[in-house]
Amino acid sequence: MALLEIAGVSKRFGATAAVDDVSLNVEKGELFALLGPSGCGKTTLLRMIAGLEIPDRGRVLIDGVDVTALPPYARPVNMMFQSYALFPHMDVAANIAFGLRQEGMDRQRIAARVGEMLALVQMSNYGGRRPHELSGGQRQRAALARALAKMPKLLLLDEPLAALDRKLRAETRLELIGIQERVGTTFLLVTHDQEEALGMASRIAVMNRGRVVQIGTPAEIYERPGSRFVADFVGEVNLFEGELTAGFNCLALTVAGFDRPIPLPPPAGIALPEGAAAALALRPERLRLCRERPAGFAVAATVASVSYLGGASIVHLVAGGGRPMKARLPAGTDCPPRGAAVWASWSPDDGVVITQ
Amino acid sequence: MIGIGRWARLVLIGLPFAWLGLFFLLPLAIIVKISLARSAIGIPPYTPLFFDDGSGLKIQATLANFALLASDDLYLRAYLGALGNAALATALCLAVGYPIAYAIARSPGRWRLLLLFLVMLPFWTSFLIRVYAWLAILKPNGLLNQLLIAAGLIATPLPLLNNVFSVELGLVYSYLPFMILPLYGSLSALDESLLEAAADLGARPFRAFLGVTLPLSLPGIAAGSLIVLIPAIGEFVIPDLLGGADTLMIGKVLWDEFFNNRDWPVASAVAVVLVAALAIPILLAQKFLAPERAA
Numbered sequence: 058m059a060l061l062e063i064a065g066v067s068k069r070f071g072a073t074a075a076v077d078d079v080s081l082n083v084e085k086g087e088l089f090a091l092l093g094p095s096g097c098g099k100t101t102l103l104r105m106i107a108g109l110e111i112p113d114r115g116r117v118l119i120d121g122v123d124v125t126a127l128p129p130y131a132r133p134v135n136m137m138f139q140s141y142a143l144f145p146h147m148d149v150a151a152n153i154a155f156g157l158r159q160e161g162m163d164r165q166r167i168a169a170r171v172g173e174m175l176a177l178v179q180m181s182n183y184g185g186r187r188p189h190e191l192s193g194g195q196r197q198r199a200a201l202a203r204a205l206a207k208m209p210k211l212l213l214l215d216e217p218l219a220a221l222d223r224k225l226r227a228e229t230r231l232e233l234i235g236i237q238e239r240v241g242t243t244f245l246l247v248t249h250d251q252e253e254a255l256g257m258a259s260r261i262a263v264m265n266r267g268r269v270v271q272i273g274t275p276a277e278i279y280e281r282p283g284s285r286f287v288a289d290f291v292g293e294v295n296l297f298e299g300e301l302t303a304g305f306n307c308l309a310l311t312v313a314g315f316d317r318p319i320p321l322p323p324p325a326g327i328a329l330p331e332g333a334a335a336a337l338a339l340r341p342e343r344l345r346l347c348r349e350r351p352a353g354f355a356v357a358a359t360v361a362s363v364s365y366l367g368g369a370s371i372v373h374l375v376a377g378g379g380r381p382m383k384a385r386l387p388a389g390t391d392c393p394p395r396g397a398a399v400w401a402s403w404s405p406d407d408g409v410v411i412t413q
Numbered sequence: 414m415i416g417i418g419r420w421a422r423l424v425l426i427g428l429p430f431a432w433l434g435l436f437f438l439l440p441l442a443i444i445v446k447i448s449l450a451r452s453a454i455g456i457p458p459y460t461p462l463f464f465d466d467g468s469g470l471k472i473q474a475t476l477a478n479f480a481l482l483a484s485d486d487l488y489l490r491a492y493l494g495a496l497g498n499a500a501l502a503t504a505l506c507l508a509v510g511y512p513i514a515y516a517i518a519r520s521p522g523r524w525r526l527l528l529l530f531l532v533m534l535p536f537w538t539s540f541l542i543r544v545y546a547w548l549a550i551l552k553p554n555g556l557l558n559q560l561l562i563a564a565g566l567i568a569t570p571l572p573l574l575n576n577v578f579s580v581e582l583g584l585v586y587s588y589l590p591f592m593i594l595p596l597y598g599s600l601s602a603l604d605e606s607l608l609e610a611a612a613d614l615g616a617r618p619f620r621a622f623l624g625v626t627l628p629l630s631l632p633g634i635a636a637g638s639l640i641v642l643i644p645a646i647g648e649f650v651i652p653d654l655l656g657g658a659d660t661l662m663i664g665k666v667l668w669d670e671f672f673n674n675r676d677w678p679v680a681s682a683v684a685v686v687l688v689a690a691l692a693i694p695i696l697l698a699q700k701f702l703a704p705e706r707a708a
Contacts, residue, residue: 107613108612108613109609109612109613128612129609129612129613130613130614130616130617134613135613135614136613138606138609138610140604140606142604142606142607142609142610143610144607144610144611144624144625145607145629146628146629155611155614155616155624156614156615159614159615159616159620160615203614207614207615
């Protein structure tokens, strides 16, 4: 049985459907991410799980118990707010103890648990500080400790790293994974940062306009995007729009501006009708660039600009018909200069055919 | 303060100080001076502080007026009466004003302005006229008694006027907006996600209120209470019009000393002691509010 079961949940705000018929399951011990652009409904979904919003339709079950109509204070979940929402008039220890005091836990056990939580987030020396005396990263830890103190079955994290600067974000990401493994709590994380979702989650649900458009492991989401939206939102992508045609013993895509149809990988399961509109999604790191025309399919392009990123370089190309393309070359590869004429090639298996 | 010269800065800082000096400290100094004089028949009706009897400038000051305040327990009872009535009125204003301020702060944005406007609406009519209106409502054959008799609830008029009830009613009615506005200020600044966090951590609404809303609105409670308490202690119109002869409040005593007894020195002494007594709660409040402001 799934720890969290969301069945056909919808929520409207006025005329807009914030969450539109969403169903998904989160298993015990998972670090599940809801990923999507701002306004896609992911935070509303999270707030409905916490009980801060009531769904118009559908049900929310936690550990098999229908909690759809339960108020937030009666649910076995805790939330780490995006703004952290630390109580400014209490020190860190009192913030962590707040939830335990509501349970009526005795003083000694509260003190022991607060100590454990402070140690867990490496804040043992900061129990007596008020939130305004802490740095952004320390506040984040305090908020995490407070949300974990009641040992919830499910921890909800609303953009947990959004308020941190880039370097701290990368460190905190690893720490968060470490803490999740140590406490074994199921984490449900909301983020608009695809890097964060890919780097932390065991599974990801990509959301767009109130709907879940794809659920899968980070590798599945990145390697096998099911729609143009997912391909474009998660990572960088080259999208070739065209029409399906029959090629030599394989399917191909006729793209305006290209003199030859692009050979496609063998269709996975679904039969694709000839003449249908489709797109080929190709990650920039799959592109190979050479000066001489290679054997097999290749696209002639000119180098428009090169962005040096340190560990890699992004080469912006212009192919036939003025079509922009991106190639990601790892450091150490011979990088063509601006204005150079190159051939871009890839193996048919590197691309993903998308029809939605 | 980049771009502001030394002189401009002095003027900027100096203006409020000059204002306070001219309109607060100077009048206060005059009052202190009169309180040290003796009553006399003439214009002005008190002896001068400095005079020249031909052998040089002399100072003539007396503490007799303050001694009188200490010797006649009328004054002490009047001070305590004012403090008691004002403190009760402050507590009642808080009890009535807090739910109102809370409701306004939690109401949808487009309603807030209208509701705040309604709170301030009574200010558009003269304070004196509004207190007189209560006189008309509360008197034995007044509006309220007539209404109650007509409704058959009472047979004979209730004594609504010239007692603690009417004084408290007048004080609460007049000073309620001064309580609501600072309370609204601190309640509307309250981050709603804090209440959500409290609920998420298992606090039922009332416990969330006690644990989060109430402590975070303490600055508003303190500010509102002071703004009501201090003028209410010195109030003389309300006890005079609604309180009758039995209500003893220091503002009324002060008025009587000035205008009925024409004893300016004693009246000034009463005022000086009142200002000194009021300064204590203000200083206490500043000490109490200062660390909250830092947070």
